[in-house]
Amino acid sequence: MKPLRKDAILWIENTLFLKYGNMGWWPAESPDEVAIGAILTQNTSWKNVEKSIAVLRQNRHLNCCAISSISRDELAMEIRSSGFYNQKSLRLHSLCSKVCADYGSLDAMRNGISLDEARNYFSAMNGIGRETLHSILLYALDLPVFVMDKYTERVLTRMGFMIDMKNVSSVEESFLSALDHDVDRLKNIHAMLDAVAKDYCQSRPKCRECVLNQNCDYWGKEVIVP
DNA sequence: GGCCAGGCACAGC
């Protein structure tokens, strides 16, 4: 197992870039939509989230102030397909109400807020854990954090790197310093790592077998050049 | 029908 040294991280970045290039990533049209998607995707596949997003979009509820203006019951019905809808409607409604009241939108919030301010603001909220927080900070507010999710963990582990999930912050710190706290590179490396996970774990049995038996080759011809 | 999905909070040790 390789430690996550700077050269290893740069190697991952360069190698994946050859296949995927600039992905930009996070399928959303506004910062508000990023945050909404981040809550909805908690322990849920993106396909189910997409259906909820479509309903919200259709009803013109895909922004914080619109969500804060409807009832929690109505919101719960609209996001049903994402599962955990009672829990998520509560989390989403309180987040959106606060953002709408304090800033109007996440787009407006983006101007001039510091990383520490934003981190404190969101982590005080119910239902915003580490991953959701970091997704919002990076993809909605353009602040430099590394997003560690189940896909990222799985791919890095399968690539043979030492990932200690009990010490996530040290992993995150390794990526942050290796990538010079560059927001665009942080966005893209997470996107590329997730793309690898999706490309190689599209069918669950295959992925499960791959993880359990450690016999799946992320570095086959399709992924890597050298 | 069984298992799992891009978490999180909270109770009980």
Added chain:
DNA sequence: GCTGTGCATGGC
């Protein structure tokens, strides 16, 4: 501190 559990729908 760590582990187990509830939350719930939809796809395979």
